[in-house]
Each structure stands twice: as C-alpha cells, then as structure tokens.
Amino acid sequence: MNDTRRAVLDALAEGPVTGPALADRLDVSRAAVWKHVEALRDAGFDVDSVDDGYVLAGVPDYGGPAVELGLDAPFGVEYHDAVPSTNDRARELAADGARDVVVLADRQTGGRGRRGREWSSPSGGVWASLVLRPDLPPARVPLLTLAAAVAVTDAAREAGVDAAIKWPNDVVVPDEDSERGGRKLAGVLTEMEGEASQVSWVVVGTGVNVNVDPGDLEGDATSIRAEAGNVSRRVFVQRVLERFDELRADTDGVLDAWRERAATIGQRVRVDLGEETVEGEAVDVTEHGALVVDTGDSDGSDDDGSSERVVHSGDCQHLRPA
Ligand code: BTN
Numbered sequence: 001m002n003d004t005r006r007a008v009l010d011a012l013a014e015g016p017v018t019g020p021a022l023a024d025r026l027d028v029s030r031a032a033v034w035k036h037v038e039a040l041r042d043a044g045f046d047v048d049s050v051d052d053g054y055v056l057a058g059v060p061d062y063g064g065p066a067v068e069l070g071l072d073a074p075f076g077v078e079y080h081d082a083v084p085s086t087n088d089r090a091r092e093l094a095a096d097g098a099r100d101v102v103v104l105a106d107r108q109t110g111g112r113g114r115r116g117r118e119w120s121s122p123s124g125g126v127w128a129s130l131v132l133r134p135d136l137p138p139a140r141v142p143l144l145t146l147a148a149a150v151a152v153t154d155a156a157r158e159a160g161v162d163a164a165i166k167w168p169n170d171v172v173v174p175d176e177d178s179e180r181g182g183r184k185l186a187g188v189l190t191e192m193e194g195e196a197s198q199v200s201w202v203v204v205g206t207g208v209n210v211n212v213d214p215g216d217l218e219g220d221a222t223s224i225r226a227e228a229g230n231v232s233r234r235v236f237v238q239r240v241l242e243r244f245d246e247l248r249a250d251t252d253g254v255l256d257a258w259r260e261r262a263a264t265i266g267q268r269v270r271v272d273l274g275e276e277t278v279e280g281e282a283v284d285v286t287e288h289g290a291l292v293v294d295t296g297d298s299d300g301s302d303d304d305g306s307s308e309r310v311v312h313s314g315d316c317q318h319l320r321p322a
Helices: 003-013 019-026 030-042 064-068 086-095 142-158 224-228 233-248 251-260
Strands: 046-050 053-058 076-083 101-108 126-132 164-166 170-174 182-194 199-208 268-272 277-285 291-294 308-311 315-319
Touching (some): 003 030, 003 053, 003 064, 019 030, 030 046, 064 076, 064 101, 064 233, 076 086, 086 101, 086 126, 086 182, 142 164, 142 199, 142 233, 142 251, 199 233, 233 251, 251 277, 268 291, 277 308
Antiparallel strands (some): 101 126, 126 199, 164 170, 268 277, 268 315, 291 308
C-alpha cells in the first residue's frame, strides 16, 4: 500500500472525516481522496459515508492492506491469494533490492520446508516470508531464524496455545506421546545471500498452521484451530511481525528468549545428521543455532575430550527419559 493510501486508511479508522478535510490534511486533491476511498472499498474495507464524512466500519479478514492497518512494525505487505512459495517470491523481491517487505499468501502451491522437503500450505495458514537487509555478518543470521521461532511462539501463546520451540526451529505443542516430542505447529526456513563479512539479504520464511482444519494436517502436525479454535489471521500476523521487529532490534537478547521457550533443552534427544546419529542430553543452543548435546561419551565426542557434541543441522527426536 502506498503511503498516502495508508494515511487515508489511518484517518478513516479514526474518523469520521470529510473528504475536503482529508485532502487538506494529506495535501492531495479531493478527487485523489475519493480514488483512495474507492480503492480501499475494492480491497474489502467497509467505508461508510455519514453526515460527518467518511468512517471505517469494517476491515477485511485478511490481506495486505488489512495486515498493514494498525501494524506497529515497519513492514510493507505483498499479499497473494495463491503463490508457489512465498520464499521464492521474497527472493525475487530481495534480488530487486527490496527490504522490510513481507510476502503473505493465503495458500502456497509449492511450499518448501527444510532439507528440500515439501511444506503443505492449505488455505487458512499463515505463510509469510520477510525480506530483510540486516547489518549482520552471515554467522549471526541464525539469530534471525531463532527470533522468528520466538515471535511465532509468543503469538501462539497469546492465542491460547501451549507452544514451545523444538530445535532446530520448529514451534510445537509439547506432547510426550508424540513420537517426535510434540505436535508441529510451525516451521521456519531462512535463506540468504551475501559476502563473508556482510549479508546482502535474508529471507525468513515462516509457516504457521493457524486456521487449518485438523483433517488437512499431515503426520503429527497441529494447528491453532485444532488446539484453541479459530483466531484472526490478521492479528496473528501482526503480533508475529511486531514481536520479530522487537527481537531483531536487540539480537543480543534473542538467544536467551529462545532458551526460555525451548522444549528441547534438558531433553534426551536423538539427532539424525544423515551420515550419523547423535544421542544424549540437549544442554544448550549456540548463537549459530547449533544444538549442544552431551553424549556422556568423552571418547567418541569432540577433540577436546569433552562429551559434548555441537550439531548444526539435522532431524531431532525427543526421547523419553531413560
Ligand atoms: C520446516 O521445514 O520446518 C520449515 C517450513 C517453512 C515453511 C514456510 S511457509 C512460508 C515460506 N515459504 C515456503 O515455501 N516455505 C516457508
């Protein structure tokens, strides 16, 4: 949404306001105000004409302008009813120089997960990819992935779901009966481009099963709807973006925020690295997003004779206590 339309929308939300008063305030013609009002109506906003002028009487459930209205974070929104992958679209925008834009879609037809997996993305979920140009070296980019997991966890908790983070970056509802230690609610897929000392762009893609029907979920996945009932996706996305914006402003605080919400720390885990499996107690996460696992075996572990292994990526299973 351009700045003037956003200003018109903000004014209508505080209305009623007359067309001439709005034209004066925004230093545009009355015809321009009228065009913006009509465009907002076309986008699904309910703008009433009353004796005292225009007033906003209703906001669409979801969509770009709806998410931007009242959003307390500096992100523009590009919305699609359907797109192959919001991460792919965000990468295109990043290559064109965009920053602080979030690509949102009602559904994805080719959603991508970690390790080349497909990511099921039916209508009703929040499929969102942020285009960022952080002033960070590549080694600190994992903090943005951790921040996204924290932001989603907080928004899910606010929606009444007992959410926690499972390493590496899943948001789950912890459940000892689930084979993997929890029912998966959300995942994060981060992609980036840059030089050794400075990143050029980062795309943080977040998929959250929000108002997704339990029948449309795969494996032991869950959704906000299944756990706590339907919520406003508009408000949910706003909370995620606002919390993420706070966290990225203070990357030094991200790791502790992640630890406080982590279901994995203190658990016995089995991490499948592909070529080998590491088993032991998860004791910490590093600022690179790696998991520190105490295998209890000082011979077979790191060169320094410690029994701790630092694993950077893999599939993690929470095991029942021995
Ligand atoms: C995972 O495997 O846990 C990560 C899943 C990430 C899915 C999100 S949905 C929005 C964005 N677009 C994609 O194609 N993938 C990410």
